[in-house]
Structure formats: structure tokens, C-alpha cells
Amino acid sequence: MPAYTQTDRLIQINSPLGKDVLLAISLHGKEGLSELYRFTVEAMTVRTATVAFDAVVGQPFCVALQMPDRKFRFFHGLCLQLLQGHSDNDFTYYQLEMVPKVWLLTKKAQSRIFQHITVPDILKKVFAGFDVEYQISGRFEPRDFCVQYRETDFNFACRLMEEEGIYYFFKHEVGKHTMVLANTPQAHPDVPGKTTVIYKHVFDGTALEQDYISDVTKVQGQTAGRFTLWDHTFELPHQHNDSDKALTESVSVGKVSHKLRVGDSSKLEIYDWPGEYAQRFDGVTASGGDAPAEIPKISPDSKRTVDLRMQAEAATAVRLQGSGFARQLIGGHKFTITTLPTDPHAVTIKCDGEYVLTSVRHAATVGAGNYLGSSRAETSYTNSFTALPSALPFRPQRTTPKPLVSGSQSAVVVGPPGEEIFTDKYGRIKVQFHWDREGKKDGDSSCWVRVAQLSAGRQWGAFSLPRVGQEVIIDFLEGDPDQPICVGCVFNPDQPQKYKLPDEKTKTYYRSNSSPGGDGYNEIRIEDKAGQEQMYIHAQKDMDERVRYDSKERVGMDRHLRVGFFLPNDHRGDASGESKKGNQYEEVAIDQHLKVWKNKDEQVGGDMKLLVGGGDGDGNLDVHVKKAKKELIDATSDLHVKQAVKEKFDATFDQHITGAVKEKYDSTLDLHVAGVVKEKFDADANLHIAGDQKEKVDGSVSLKAGQNIQEKAGQNYAMDAGMSVHIKAGMTLILEAGMQISLKVGGNFIDISPMGVAIQGTMVLINSGGAAGSGSGSNPAAPADAADAADAADAADAKPIKPKDADLSKTGSKSN
The missing domain is CATH 2.40.50.230 (Gp5 N-terminal domain)
Structure with missing residues (x-):
């Protein structure tokens, strides 16, 4: 089997299978700002080789792209998937999908809550365990409440970054890639190698050996000229918390100025509500204390937020699109374009200046024939890109949807x-x-x-x-x-619920629970069951009722009121049974009117005190009893009248006193009896008058003593009868004077004194003539005995009906 090597090839793959087991034949894919790169790598193995899928899928691998200076730039990531294709006489062909490691977070979804934490700190938690470099500048206020709800970790992070104007790109090294989070133009590194790339419009056939741009197009579009946000927080109920920002007039790239406000931009406004910044702040701490410094932060944060929205709009206003052969172009990196003075088309574009690459699409090919020594095998590299003037801050578009809770x-x-x-x-x-x-x-x-x-x-x-x-x-x-x-x-x-259902389905109630402890409750309950309708109110301790004007109450039948009485074994009573510790206080500012159509029973277990007067009235007490009045006093009765007492009895007045009677009048006593007065004393009668006694009897006076009558005057005793005075003694009559006794009739008299007895008369007869005079004699009429006073009937004991107790229910219980 011939040995194949990737040495000196345009693209080379290094996989977990080892060196030159997989032979790279092409690379296609795209990278850019705020997007996960994805590259498709085509490779092959000798036909007899065996590829273990589990040794490749999910594992990191690297592709090297050779630069014109024989150095390499790298594409590193995870193998997302591996496809095995056809085989020919020499090779078996495969396709590998490369993604960054952070792509794994697109497969990790959850719901969780972040509180009192800044977005950069949230991102650090989300990206923990990944190679991430934070190039984030500026101040970020902690968010009071931020929820990741049924979304992937990656979408959650992207959504927050889009809200805060943070974007990301990747840096690649041999055997490693790093995710860079940034929010300022200064965070963009230069492309590796040559940072200045020539724009040469005419393709001269030597592209493989030269890094230049062959085509550039300037793109400019219509944008809104103003961004306005309103927002609301209940802690500032009457404020719009608004902020707005106008589109930047222009941006300069090198010597060229690109005007951004074109067409009808000045008339176009994007107004949005809610701005979603007011909710980030709360004037109360997590424990319930005041946080007065938080709410004033809404205003500056609104300005920061609307700036980010306008910058995101401005980032779409102007861009460059191009293509060429410059292999050093990497998404998120910056480079400088320069044109050749001899290229008339390039000069017309006027694109010289520094740009940030927002996206780059790569296409590199090494024909399989290169490994077989074919002279026809082609090796090529091209790319296309979009770029933004580096002076114009890049802001990601808000494309990641925020999850909505569809219902309660x-x-x-x-x-x-x-x-x-x-x-x-x-x-x-x-x-x-x-x-x-x-x-x-x-x-x-x-x-x-x-x-x-x-x-x-x-x-x-x-x-x-x-x-x-x-x-x-x-x-x-x-x-x-x-x-x-x-x-x-x-x-x-x-x-x-308190009452068992469906048995108690006719009850409507509001019932509270004492706290802490849950041992009591207050309740308002309405029972609508036909024939048992009831309105029930229970107060666990106090019940206060205040009516500013009239209060009217109408009870169709009985009304029961108990104050201070509780049933035995009730936790509010004493251990022995009913508790009677309870007072009733009433105060009426003006009049009180009470009408009882039949009987009224009152029972006072202790003392009863009644004060009439002392207010705005005269202080009179009027009692009108249309029939009999009975009073029973088991002990003494004291009556103190400071002014006149007037009593009138239209019928008989009976008074029966079984004990002593003592009366004292500090002033005059007037007694007028229109009829007969009869007095009877079963024992002695004593009369002591400290001053004079004057009596006048228009008729006769009869005085009869069963035994002796004794009278004594301290000075004079005068008696005058219009006709006769008859004094008769049954046995002895003695008239005795210390100085003188005189009997006088006309000019005749007898005078007895210590000096002797003198008798003077016209004629004095001693033992001759004359006769003793006679009187009618004493015959006093016996007084009619006073009729015994009828005994007063005992007053009936008041027996008020014992009021019924209001419904008593068991107390509530704690919620937790």
C-alpha cells in the first residue's frame, strides 16, 4: 500500500485518527461576527483503512490552510458529524462537519433564574468550561431578575449579548480555538500575516501565490433616522422613562466619508415599548429594605440602551462585499484595503481604509489527484466576505427571540x-x-x-x-x-379549603389565619342554603366598627349579645368553665331612644350606678310607670336629695317599714294632706323640735293619753279658750306657783303669793250662798286607727333570656 502524506499540501487535516490517516481534499464554510462557524471538510483514506466513527464524532480536530509565505492559519473545532461516502479503486471518501465547541450549548436547554448579577457575569456562568476571552468594556448594572426560560444555553447567551451590544468571534490556533466576547472596535485583532490587502480588480492568473482582493462592492441601504424607547416601572408610575437617539450622520474610512443619513432617514423613526431597561432595577433589596440608589439608574441605562439600538441600526447602513484570494481574512478581525493607482475600477470604488470582517466564506480545494501525482489536479483557494468600517461600532441584530410564557x-x-x-x-x-x-x-x-x-x-x-x-x-x-x-x-x-366540598358548596367566605402560629382566624361567611341563610362574622380578638354618620340595624326576630362569656374548654375562657371577664362601654353624644313593646328584663350581678346630668341637658330623670311599680331592696336604701322633694299620690300610699325610720331635713318640710291623716305607733313616739313648733287646727283637737300627760315649758305657758276651760282631776288637782297664783273674774280676784292670800270682790261669801260651776268635762274623741300599710309586693327577679352563642369554629392552621 503506497504511503500518502499531506506535507506541503494547501490544506491539511489533523484528526484524532492520527497523522495522514485522513487526507484533506477540500474545505468550505463560513465564519463571522456573532455567528457559529461551520466548515465542511472533505477528506479521504486509503481504501483499506478503517475509520472508527466514535473516535472522530464529537472530538476536536484541526485543518491548516497554507499561506503564500508557507506559514499556516488554522481552523479548529469539534467534529459535529461524519459522513462516509463512496469508494473508488484507491480511496474511501468522508465528509466532516466542523463547529466550535460552544456549539454544544445549542443542545443544552434549561430554565433557571439569575438575580442581582450583570450580563457579563451571567455569560461567564453560561460559558464556564469553555475557552472564552472577555474583551468587554464599560459599566454594566446588575439585573434584578433575569430568567432563562425553556431555551438553550446558547440562545440565552446570544439573546443577552444582543440586548447589551456584545458580540463574539473566534480565534484559531493549532489544536485550540477561543471564543472572544467584545463590545468595542478596539477588541478586534489584526488579521494574521499581511494586514493590508491590495484590491486588484483584474484576475491575473497568479491568485494562488498572491493574497489580494479581486472584487469589491459598496452596499448602502435606507435606515431609520431615529430610535425612541419608552419604558415603565410602577415605582415611577407617571413617567415614560423615555430616551431617543438619532442616527450618526456619517462615518469615515481613511480619506473617504460615508454618509449614513440618506433618503428619508430623518423622517423614519423606530419607536418601541417597552424598552426593557426599567425592569432591571428595583428600589427594594432582596430582603425588603430600601435601595434608593437603584431607581435613578433607569435614566442613564435608558440612554445606553437606545444608543445600542441605534448603533445596531447604523451597522446595517453601509458595508463592503468582496471576494478574492487573501487567505488571512478571518471573521471578527480587521484589515486595511488599499487600491492600486493603476486600477481605474478600484479607484472608482473608493474603498481604501480599515475594515472589520463581519463574515468570510472560504473555499479551498486540493484535488484527490494531487495525492496520485496527476498533473491535471487543481489546487485553489477563494473567499467572499462582508466588512464594516472599523470606525462604525458593530452591534448584533436582535434576532434571537426571547421566550414567551404562553399563559399563566x-x-x-x-x-x-x-x-x-x-x-x-x-x-x-x-x-x-x-x-x-x-x-x-x-x-x-x-x-x-x-x-x-x-x-x-x-x-x-x-x-x-x-x-x-x-x-x-x-x-x-x-x-x-x-x-x-x-x-x-x-x-x-x-x-x-376550610369547608368540605361539595357538602358545603353554598358557603361563600373570607377566612384569614392568625400569624405567627396559625392558632386563630378572622372570618366573614355567607351561607346561601335555602332555609339556613346566614351571615357570619368571627373576630379572633378585637372588632372595631366605625360609622361616620347613621347606622341602622333591623332584626326581624331575636337579637342576642354576650360580652365576656365563652364556653367551657374554649381556649379564651378559664380552666373552670365560662369566663366572665368582659365589660361593655357605650357613649351617646346626644340622645338615646329605646322602645320595648313588651317586657324588659335587666339583671345586674354587681353594682348599678346611674348618673343623670353632667352633659348638655338639664339633668332631669322622668320615670312614667303606667301600672304597678315594685321595688325590692335586700339591703339598705339611701336617698340623697340636695334640693326640694315633691311627691304626689293620686291614690293610697302605703308604706310599711319593719325596722327603724330616720329622717333628716336640712331645710323646710312642707306636708299638705288633703284628706284624713292617721298615724299609729306601736311603740313610743318621740318628737324633738330644735326651734319653734306652731300648730293650727281649724276644727277640734282631741288628745287622749292612756296614762300620764306631762308638759313643761321652759318659760311661759299660755292657754286661751274662747268659751270654757274645764280642768278635772279624778283625785287631786294641784296648782302650784313659785311666786303667785291669781284667780280673776271681772274686778274680783284671789291672789296667793308668799306675802299671803288676798281676796277682793264685790261680795265675798264664805260658807254662804253661791254654788260651784260645772264644765262639760273632758271627752276627747279617740283617733281612728291608721290602717296598716299594705306590704309591697316583692319585685319579680329579672330573668333575662341567656343569649345564644354565635357559631364557633375551629381555628385555622399555618400555610407553610
């Missing part, structure tokens, strides 16, 4: 360990998506997610905050996975 998703509310409710000042929550394999179900599992409410106004509306452990429904603004929003909550077997 469910997620679980999360928070730091031990937190039942985790939120920020805007009432946002954190969630764990079911597709997130890297999330730890903690406070860092997502960005802050806004929660849609039934109503939301300026300090008015409805508010209910999902809690840790609850399942929620997440929607996405414009389907953007970077902008989740919570639109509702759902029950599941771990977080079931």
Missing part, C-alpha cells in the same frame, strides 16, 4: 426560614416556580412579585397578601418571564 403558571409563595408572611413595602411576594431546579424555596427564589388586588387606589382598595406555602397563579406582563405578576391564589390538597 402556578407557583408557591416562599420566604426566609420561620417567616409565615414575607413582603416588602409594596405588598409584593417571593415565589418558587415549579420548573426552578436551583431555587431553595427561600427569600431568594425570585424577584419581588407584585400581587393583583380586587381594587387598588390611593390608600383605598382591597388588600390580601398571599402567605408562605400558598399556591398562587402567576401571569407575566407581555408574556415576559422576567416580569411575573401574581393574579390569584388556588387551593390544593396540602392547602385545602
Whole structure:
């Protein structure tokens, strides 16, 4: 078997099979800025050789292209696929597809979340394990929330690079290739070898030995003259966060200036919303603290973003297309074109200057006959390319689509360990998506997610905050996975509804859960079951009700109110049973009106105090009892009246006092009895008058004592009768005076004094004539006995009906 070698061949392949096992016969393919190169390499082996596919596919290999100076430039990559073709008498033919190693990321798709990290740092994570050189300049703000959602790692990286104006190209060495990430013209290296390439329009037949360009075409197209972006963040609710940028007027290449604003560019504007830059910033930290420096970053980032969009538009305005034989042209590298003064066509193009190669398509051939010594075998190399003036920054077009979430998703509310409710000042929550394999179900599992409410106004509306452990429904603004929003909550077997379904299907309720601990709840419940309709309200602790104006309540039947009473074994009562610790306070600013159509029972277990007055009224108490009034006081009764007391009884007044009666009047006592007054004392009666006593009886006065009557005056005692005074003693009548006793009738008298007895009369008869006078005698009428006062009927004990308890249900439980 003859030995074949690639030495001194135009193209040479070095594969894992060893030197010269595969013999290169052609290379075709394309490389460029922000694109994965792909080369098709045709090779052959001697017919008797065996090629192990698994030793080649997925393995790196290298193709060397010989330059005119006998040096080599290289194409290095992975073998994507290997095709075995036909065989002839001498060889078996193969075709190898070469791609960069990073192509493998097009076969790696996942969903994951990046938070508080810059795009360059995200790219470093995505491209970890690959040979990547970062030539990225400028400042990049960390993105608050960036999601790779159901897309390949490579598409995710490309999408971010297109958003940030970052592009990539490759550098090749023997046995190695490196991916270069860049965003400035300064990052482009020179092509290897000769950096200045001659543009020679006429092909002279010596192309294989000379590196020159044989054809150049200038391409210029219509572009928009202005780019405008608006964006929105809820933290700046009334701002457009807008920014705009006009197209660069022209770009210079060497001595030539290319005008970019042509045609109707000034009238053409690309306006886009949302600009997708405001969402990158959040005025609240991941833990819920304030981050006041973040929101002001939106404005400068909007200007940076619109600059990138306009630069991407400008990059399409003008370019060169060419072809030739310059083997040193590599995508992403820069070179200089120069024309020969003797070439009239080249001079007309006016393309002299420095350019960056945006794409290069290579075609190199070594005929199989070269290995057999055929004189007819041809060896050739040509290429075609596109180039951009190096002064014009290259920006990749935004061609990689951003994944859209086609519909809503469910997620679980999360928070730091031990937190039942985790939120920020805007009432946002954190969630764990079911597709997130890297999330730890903690406070860092997502960005802050806004929660849609039934109503939301300026300090008015409805508010209910999902809690840790609850399942929620997440929607996405414009389907953007970077902008989740919570639109509702759902029950599941771990977080079931309170009332068993379908048994309790007629209940509508809102029930909360005490936090922390989950040992209580507040609830509003509506029961719509026919015949059992009910409106139920439960307050776990306090219930405050405020009505600015009227409050009207109408109860068709009974109303029960219990204050401070709880059932036995209720955790709010004492261990012995019912708790009675509860007060009721009421305050009415003006009037209170109460009308009870039938009975009213009140029972006060302790003291009862009533104060009438002290407010805006007169302080009077009016009580009108249309029938009997009964009062029973088991102990003493004290009545203190500071002013006049007036009592009027239209019928009989009975008063029965079984004990002592004491009365004291600090002022006048007026007693007017229109009828008969009867008094009866079963024991002694004592009367002490500190001042004068005056009595007037319009009729007769009868006084009868069963035994003695004793009267004593401290000074004078005067008695005057209009007719007779009759004093009669059954046995002895003694009239005694310390100084004088006088009996006087007309001018006659008897005077007895310590000096003697003097009798003076017109006629004095002693033991002769005359007779003793007689009186009517004392016959006082016995007073009618006072009728005994009827005993007051005992007042009936108030027996108010015990109010029924409101429904009591078991308390709730924690969500997490």
C-alpha cells in the first residue's frame, strides 16, 4: 500500500485518527461576527483503512490552510458529524462537519433564574468550561431578575449579548480555538500575516501565490433616522422613562466619508415599548429594605440602551462585499484595503481604509489527484466576505427571540426560614416556580412579585397578601418571564379549603389565619342554603366598627349579645368553665331612644350606678310607670336629695317599714294632706323640735293619753279658750306657783303669793250662798286607727333570656 502524506499540501487535516490517516481534499464554510462557524471538510483514506466513527464524532480536530509565505492559519473545532461516502479503486471518501465547541450549548436547554448579577457575569456562568476571552468594556448594572426560560444555553447567551451590544468571534490556533466576547472596535485583532490587502480588480492568473482582493462592492441601504424607547416601572408610575437617539450622520474610512443619513432617514423613526431597561432595577433589596440608589439608574441605562439600538441600526447602513484570494481574512478581525493607482475600477470604488470582517466564506480545494501525482489536479483557494468600517461600532441584530410564557403558571409563595408572611413595602411576594431546579424555596427564589388586588387606589382598595406555602397563579406582563405578576391564589390538597366540598358548596367566605402560629382566624361567611341563610362574622380578638354618620340595624326576630362569656374548654375562657371577664362601654353624644313593646328584663350581678346630668341637658330623670311599680331592696336604701322633694299620690300610699325610720331635713318640710291623716305607733313616739313648733287646727283637737300627760315649758305657758276651760282631776288637782297664783273674774280676784292670800270682790261669801260651776268635762274623741300599710309586693327577679352563642369554629392552621 503506497504511503500518502499531506506535507506541503494547501490544506491539511489533523484528526484524532492520527497523522495522514485522513487526507484533506477540500474545505468550505463560513465564519463571522456573532455567528457559529461551520466548515465542511472533505477528506479521504486509503481504501483499506478503517475509520472508527466514535473516535472522530464529537472530538476536536484541526485543518491548516497554507499561506503564500508557507506559514499556516488554522481552523479548529469539534467534529459535529461524519459522513462516509463512496469508494473508488484507491480511496474511501468522508465528509466532516466542523463547529466550535460552544456549539454544544445549542443542545443544552434549561430554565433557571439569575438575580442581582450583570450580563457579563451571567455569560461567564453560561460559558464556564469553555475557552472564552472577555474583551468587554464599560459599566454594566446588575439585573434584578433575569430568567432563562425553556431555551438553550446558547440562545440565552446570544439573546443577552444582543440586548447589551456584545458580540463574539473566534480565534484559531493549532489544536485550540477561543471564543472572544467584545463590545468595542478596539477588541478586534489584526488579521494574521499581511494586514493590508491590495484590491486588484483584474484576475491575473497568479491568485494562488498572491493574497489580494479581486472584487469589491459598496452596499448602502435606507435606515431609520431615529430610535425612541419608552419604558415603565410602577415605582415611577407617571413617567415614560423615555430616551431617543438619532442616527450618526456619517462615518469615515481613511480619506473617504460615508454618509449614513440618506433618503428619508430623518423622517423614519423606530419607536418601541417597552424598552426593557426599567425592569432591571428595583428600589427594594432582596430582603425588603430600601435601595434608593437603584431607581435613578433607569435614566442613564435608558440612554445606553437606545444608543445600542441605534448603533445596531447604523451597522446595517453601509458595508463592503468582496471576494478574492487573501487567505488571512478571518471573521471578527480587521484589515486595511488599499487600491492600486493603476486600477481605474478600484479607484472608482473608493474603498481604501480599515475594515472589520463581519463574515468570510472560504473555499479551498486540493484535488484527490494531487495525492496520485496527476498533473491535471487543481489546487485553489477563494473567499467572499462582508466588512464594516472599523470606525462604525458593530452591534448584533436582535434576532434571537426571547421566550414567551404562553399563559399563566402556578407557583408557591416562599420566604426566609420561620417567616409565615414575607413582603416588602409594596405588598409584593417571593415565589418558587415549579420548573426552578436551583431555587431553595427561600427569600431568594425570585424577584419581588407584585400581587393583583380586587381594587387598588390611593390608600383605598382591597388588600390580601398571599402567605408562605400558598399556591398562587402567576401571569407575566407581555408574556415576559422576567416580569411575573401574581393574579390569584388556588387551593390544593396540602392547602385545602376550610369547608368540605361539595357538602358545603353554598358557603361563600373570607377566612384569614392568625400569624405567627396559625392558632386563630378572622372570618366573614355567607351561607346561601335555602332555609339556613346566614351571615357570619368571627373576630379572633378585637372588632372595631366605625360609622361616620347613621347606622341602622333591623332584626326581624331575636337579637342576642354576650360580652365576656365563652364556653367551657374554649381556649379564651378559664380552666373552670365560662369566663366572665368582659365589660361593655357605650357613649351617646346626644340622645338615646329605646322602645320595648313588651317586657324588659335587666339583671345586674354587681353594682348599678346611674348618673343623670353632667352633659348638655338639664339633668332631669322622668320615670312614667303606667301600672304597678315594685321595688325590692335586700339591703339598705339611701336617698340623697340636695334640693326640694315633691311627691304626689293620686291614690293610697302605703308604706310599711319593719325596722327603724330616720329622717333628716336640712331645710323646710312642707306636708299638705288633703284628706284624713292617721298615724299609729306601736311603740313610743318621740318628737324633738330644735326651734319653734306652731300648730293650727281649724276644727277640734282631741288628745287622749292612756296614762300620764306631762308638759313643761321652759318659760311661759299660755292657754286661751274662747268659751270654757274645764280642768278635772279624778283625785287631786294641784296648782302650784313659785311666786303667785291669781284667780280673776271681772274686778274680783284671789291672789296667793308668799306675802299671803288676798281676796277682793264685790261680795265675798264664805260658807254662804253661791254654788260651784260645772264644765262639760273632758271627752276627747279617740283617733281612728291608721290602717296598716299594705306590704309591697316583692319585685319579680329579672330573668333575662341567656343569649345564644354565635357559631364557633375551629381555628385555622399555618400555610407553610
